[in-house]
Amino acid sequence: MDKIFDFKACEAYYNQHWVENNVFKANVNRDKKPFTVIMPPPNITSKLHIGHAFNCTIIDALIRFKRMQGYETLMLPGADHAAIATEAKVVEELKKEGLNKQDLTREQFMERIQNWYDHYSAIICNQFKRLGLSCDWTRFTFTMDDHCKAEVNKAFHRLYKDGYIYQGERMINWCPTCHTALSEIEVEYSEVKRQIWTIQYGPLRVATTRPETLFGDIAVAVNPNDQRYQALIGKSIPLPLTDRTIPVIADETVDMKFGTGAVKITPAHDHHDYEVAERHHLAHIKVIDENGKLFGAYVGKYAGMTVAEARAAVVADLQAQGLLVATKEHVSNVGQCYRCHQTVEPAISKQWFVKMHDLAQPAIAALNNGLNIVPKKFQKIYLHWLNNIKDWCISRQLISGHRIPIEGETDVLDTWFSSALWPFVTLNKNQADFDYFYPTDVLVTAYEIIFFWVIRMVFSGLYHTQQLPFHTVLLHGLVRDSQGRKMSKSLGNGIDPLDIIEQHGCDVLRYSLLFGSRLDRDPNYGDEKITKARYFMNKIWNATKFVLMHKDNTLLVTALESFLKMLHPIAPYITEQIWHELGHDTDLAFEPFPTPVKGSKHWLQTSLNKIIRTITRRYEKYEFGIAANELQQWFWTDFCDKYIEECKPQTKSKPEPVVTPVDNQALAEHYRAEIARSSKMLANTGFLAKAPATLVQQEQEKLARFKELLYNLTGEH
């Protein structure tokens, strides 16, 4: 056996062995129960980051665990075309060459996109393989595969035929940079310091953060109960910088305490104003175009200016005319595109929508009927969103992606429309696969995409297949740096999983990601965990060398082998290699996990403890170390118990604390303390009267036992 573990050679060997021999190909096998996990397909926008590694490692540990338990496991890999995100990347690339999207024909642009797909899918697949994933490569699926395209079209038409899809002129969010409509969840709000200007509109004053939109004003609204403006309701007032007049209307939604209590109503460019205009049957005047510039007859000389330019010009002109009453600092939540972070423009636009209310109902019911979301806290979030669901804007004014399958339509579908179908389109290429592997078992993903993806998969699965796409959703956190900060380019605190694999090996990466990470919180990740994982892997290797030196001792070998089996789902390479070093010619990946799991947690836990303790006792100086306990605790307590229902312990028992006093004096001291404690409890009449009889009896027995022990040791009573 080598002095140190050569992880590079080991990984190279097994990566080849596992992938080239299709070792983890899943087959329909009616003698076995299937266990299926469809991996979240990463966006094909860039290489994988530490968050992907975290997600994949959790899934792979679970899959390997289930495989060793005798399930026919399918871990299905894939990638997502991520239309809007990929397109943004390609546009960025073009920009470096001094080109715009419009400079290319549709075909030329699609060629660029295709090159991007090819380039990054190769990188991503290679990265997946380096992560030691035991997935079935023969089933790799890309969301733009022909089969997926066909399924997307089918799904669209099914919804269309059933009346769930409609086209309509509605208020949506428009990204002037991505140049497309967005659904409401694709807009992120963040606080931005702005200014709020008070402007004289004839006899009254209006406060606004967006003076440049005043050309689209069709009214000023006041609260009907506002005594200040009673006389003005129904009257017309002049609109500054124009020769138009607009009416003063009364609307309950106006907050009398905010600003001047009078709100300019710009229905074409504000969500709230749109609703007010609907209620009062007022027209819309569009003054901002798709590029975020002012346009049209109503804007006069401001035409062609960007929103920011027009804002400055309008403010200056109002000031010059004496109509600017006040300027104040103001913090407001501004909506930004979740992809390019550009400020979005609310706009009225003709788009395709999915009518959501009816589709949401079965997904709501599912929570009490077979759908298990862990951690539990996300169930409320799931329900709240479904209960307040809005129609889903599914059309995007992009070039790449799934074209909306209606004649003459050039828009494409929201990427998430195809993602929503993922659990069944990956499996229904052939019926036998679908029948056996679907519904899948566990969906493992980060909680941040519960609305984008998880919920949409649930209602889509229920609608298109009449079945839940999975019975359990396991949501995990986002990997943060060692100080709990988000990893970001600007902070430069990102960690490339491939770097860690190169430097320390894949087992170190996987173990360091899982160890000490609670799955329902954002895990902090950094050097400390990596170091710890390195030490641990080193310890295992050296412990093996030690065992091989004492190989005549069967106890010892058995203990190591059990341990390797338990560790294998987390650290597959080193355990597999050691397994072979011990003389086995089978794959550890297919060895039975060292226990029937149901209800046997305690057996395993105590037996492992026993093994470790035995070894410790026998070879006082040598042991596997505390880390083995930690691993066991993590795997059984955090991973299995909390997240996978069937692994929950059926019984409860506390392990006896191990007391190993060094000498008789300390032992006697310990006995006296025990006696004092028991005596005190038994002297409490309340305890005797009200505590469960068994507990009282236990305490009495304990007292008697320790009294006897003490007597035997020292002769005292």
Place this chain on the structure above:
RNA sequence: GGAAGUUUAGCUCAGUUGGGAGAGCAACUGCCCUACAAGCAGUAGGUCAUAGGUUCGAGCCCUAUAACUUCCACCA
């Protein structure tokens, strides 16, 4: 504005129907007597956020408060 989560040793966190405060890291003290200094043995360190309540008994249950985190909604 609505909701959720967190608060236990210096740090990261365990603590499973209420019945003896735990682990690792860090610190400190010993060990180079070889599987491993990427090591071993040991020591110390806590009003379990705060204030009440329920109970014979509370880290755990209830109420309130505070701090931090997150999600949703609104913001002229």
